[in-house]
Amino acid sequence: MDLRYTEQDQAFRSEVREWLEENVPRKKLETLDEKKAWHRKLYEAGYLGMGWPSEYGGRDARPMEQAIVGEEMVRARAPAPVNGLGISIVGPTLIHHGTEEQNQRHIQKILTAEEIWCQLYSEPNAGSDLASLQCRADIDGDEFVVNGQKVWTSGAHNSDWGLMLARTDRNAPKHQGISCILVDMSSPGVEVRPLKQLSGSQEFSEVFFSDVRVPADNLIGELNTGWRIAQTTLSYERGGNTLSRYTRMQESFNRLLDVVGIVKRDGAALIDSPHIRWRLGKVYADMEILRYSSLRILSRLERGERPGPEASIAKLHYSELDKAIQEVFLDILGPYGQQIEGIPDHIALEPDTDPFEPGSWAYAFAWSRAGTIYAGSSEIQKNILGERVLGLPKEVRADRVQATAQQASSSGNGDD
Amino acid sequence: MKFDFSEDQVMLRNLIREFLTDQCPGSHVREMIESETGFDREIYRQFVQLGILPFPEQYGGGDLGMVEQAIILEEMGRIPYPGPYFATVMLAGSALQLSNDENAMARFLPDASNGDLIMTLAFTEDDTGWTADAISAEAALNGESVTLNGRKRFVPFADAADIILTVARTPGTSGQDGVSIIAIPADAEGVSTGKEMMFDVTSRTATVEFTNVSVPVENIIGEAGAAWPVLEHVIRRAAVAASAEMLGASRRSMEMANEYAKERKQFGQFIGQFQAVKHMLAEMLEKVENGHAAVYYAAWALDADAPDAALAASVAKSTMNTSSRKVCGDSIQVMGGIGFTWEHDLHFFFKRAKNLEVLYGDVDHHYDQVLNEVLAGRVAGAGD
Structure with missing residues (x-):
């Protein structure tokens, strides 16, 4: 055990602190352009996406360096980067699961806030039970056709792109019929309606999709593997x-x-x-x-x-x-x-x-x-x-009981 | 930044766990608590001879730090081990070491290191506080000897101890002034012990009365009348050591309850499937893991003499005080009627934790200390 910061950590901290002292905006950021400019400045200083591989614009920074930047930003009362979800969720998801073409197209723009991203996960009937989501992406030639509703979507009103979980196989068990898709928020048929929160502020929205056409190339990973991909992104959020x-x-x-x-x-x-x-x-x-x-x-x-x-x-x-x-x-x-x-x-x-x-x-x-x-x-x-x-057995859940019963009746035997 | 144990520390933990599970199975713990002294002298001797003591090597110790002692105490909490290790090593031993009194160390530590000498610290009085104001026993210097009068309560393993390091003050002094630590042989004239039996039957204590007990001035440990800073540090180490023991008791209780929740069926399913039980266990896990972070941070801070060592000790003790009652108590709840029997070992952990809760500062004492340290600016820097 040694819980001291290394000399390297300490030197890095002073460097970050000095930079923030000089660069934290003196006046409140009002417009989206001002917020993007601050985001870009943070990126150019090397303080965003720092843990990402250098080929994607990161600097392979150690977790401790990232933590130090996080701490010093709080101390300096620095505004948070406007593309926060792009940095914390979307970028890492692309790096782990995206194709080279997708990564080339988006990662740099996430870092520079040229593209602001939101996370299109929750739905009115799929909150904690996220896997029961109903928003559909049906395959039509080389496109998906998206229909449905998302809700509690942070930052949707400012977003250029969304990382979506949608149902691509309605007959598969619920966790196995979900795909992860990149959606251009300016596509025809996307409607964002801001929601006012308990805090009085307005950071999140409902988002409606009516026959929104999304290129099939925007699929992340394999078809119907979206749940597994989402699990990893959720653990970035929690880690x-x-x-x-x-x-x-x-x-x-x-x-x-x-x-x-x-x-x-x-x-x-x-x-x-x-x-x-x-x-x-x-x-x-x-x-x-x-x-x-x-x-x-x-x-x-x-x-x-x-x-x-x-x-x-x-x-x-x-x-x-x-x-x-x-x-x-x-x-x-x-x-x-x-x-x-x-x-x-x-x-x-x-x-x-x-x-x-x-x-x-x-x-x-x-x-x-x-x-x-x-x-x-x-x-x-x-x-x-x-x-x-702790390895405790799973609870008896109505949806699992139902799925088992359906499987049993469709296969014509009750062995399962 | 390395929070993990080193390879040596992992080996130490394995060694202690193996020794204690071999030598102190539940059946033998029950035999020990039924015995006259409340512990097994032979096991105690073998245990201290494992080379695990914090004492300097020249006095037969292993020169181990507080992190290592926390590892050992955590393992003891998992038994829970009945014996005078805490009294001899963490209390009396720390007082000798921190006093930097070479003569006293040379006199007592070699015998303590091979298990021949059992020591304890008599601090608590009728006033059961842990500040200098709680001390009223008197030690009067007269030429070459010192005469002790007073009553000490809840003295750990006083019945078994050969040497009782006794805290007393010079007549006419108050507060932190005039406090001394004096080595009193248990068989000195004027020393009498009275039986106490506590709820935690795996720990023995006694009331000790000192009536005109006279010993040579050489028996004063360190400087006469100037022992308070040492005692403050001893109590701080003891608070962290007790926290480690409470952590072990908590983790072991949680493990037992968790195993039970996987086997016990009611309403046609394992009770661990019910969220009421599952979530209780999840909260216990959170408390145990946070407790681990607190105990080992505090132990490390003492070893490193970090600016926030006192703060960390109070954080660890206040946290384990509240967490261990919850974790050990909820383990009984998960086990239901079986958990309430004498036959099941679970109650030993619950009681050990309860016992340690009030020692070396209760939760109110330590919250107070936390705020005092913060207001005095003795907090960790952010590495700047």
Whole structure:
């Protein structure tokens, strides 16, 4: 065991920090063009897609270097890259499963944000049970014809392309009739309707597909192997950058420490209340555990191991912890914690925050409710841990019972 | 950044696991707890002779670090091992080592290293706190001797110990001033022990009364009246060591409950198929893996003398305090009626964890310490 950062890591961190100090935009990014320009700047500095092979514009960076960039971006309050899903999900999926032609066509443009991507997975009736999705892609000559609806699609309104899971064989068992397809969002028949979220902000959409024609060349991997491909992309999502999530929590905690030293309740500074001290101590302890376990994951990634089902522990942990922490923050802050406009500067999480924009205590609280739902809900993570790590038998599920019964009746025997 | 055990550390873990599962099967644990002393002297002797002690090599130790001790203690938690290893090595041994008192180390450690000498630390009093304010036993210096008066409670393996390192203060002092550690032979005149029986039957403790016990001043460990910083460090090491033991008890309980959930059928299916049970086990796994990260981070931080070593120790102990009660307790829930029998070993882990929860700082104590460390800026740097 050696939990020190190497000299190489430390040198890299100072380099990143210096670059961010000089380059983080001083004013808020308003337009899509401004956001794309910032994304491109990050890429040109070598801080996006850094783990990708150099032939695709990456720099084969170590997981630790990626984590350092993630942490330093949080510390510098740098805006997130606008093509986040392109970088975190689509790029790695293409690199692992795409054809050379697909990769040449898209990867560079993902890195430069010339193409903004979204993930067309969830449907109204396929959330946690993603494999029950119904959006169809029927083969017609050398094209797919796509019909159906996707929902909760982050960033769809800005996206040029979407990574879609669609049903390509309606007779196969549900996991075996799904394909992964690249869809040009400007195709005729694609309609994006933005949805307003609980947070008040508008990051995601419903997307409707009516006879959308997609070239058959846009298939990723083999026909009907989309589920397996999606499994790997979901684990990128879960393996994710937990260290930067810790850093974000720590930044908020440190800000809260400033606030509790100043703000009084019932005549005494909040920090003087033993109840509040106890809760602050507990929250910090819980946050530290996330840091330690993030370092443990990073150490495994550094050794070249891919995130496996254990990544579900990290996902479950940080998302549930974020909910718990935000609850404590709001308890301590009283009504200030829920204020979205007009909050005094000495209490605000970040100055100059607009209502329904990131940067207020209330917004962070609202978003903590999303973390245990997206990228596999907490309940799904616990199933994964129970079945794939602890080896517990699968539950009796109505869809499996039905599939077995159908198979039995169609094959004319009840042996199965 | 390497969070994994080295090859040597993996070998150490395998060695300890093999020794303890061979020598301390459940049946023998039950024999030990029924015995007069509560442990098996011969097994204890063989165990410390494995060359696994943190003591300096010149005194017969293996010079091993805190990470190695955490590995050993985690394995002990999986039994749970009944014996005076913690008392002799982690408490009294740490006090001698951290005092840097060469004479005392030369006097006691060689015999402790071959298992001939059993030691313990008498810290807790009627006031069961873990700060200097909890100490009221008095040690009065008079010329070449020191006279001890006071009562200590919950002294681990005091009945079996040959040497009781006793914490007492110079009359008239308060707080962190005037605190000393004094080596008292258990058979000295004026020392009497009273029986205690705890809920955790795999651990023995006793009340020890000191009435005008007089020993030579050479028996003061380190500097007279200046022992508090040493004790603070001893308690910190003990908190991490106890956390490691709780981790072992938790992981072993979870494994037993998990096996049971794969075999036990109700309503025509394995109980592990029910999400109510599956999710409980998944949460236990999360707590155990997070506990692993916390315990070994803290052990490493002590070895590396990291700026956040005290913080990490308090994080580890507060976390294992809350996690082990949940994991060991939920294991009983998964096992149902069988888990509530004396015959099944599960309750030993539950009770060992409960016992360790209140020692070396309870959860409130450590949350308090965490915030104090953070406010004092003693946190990990981001490598900058």
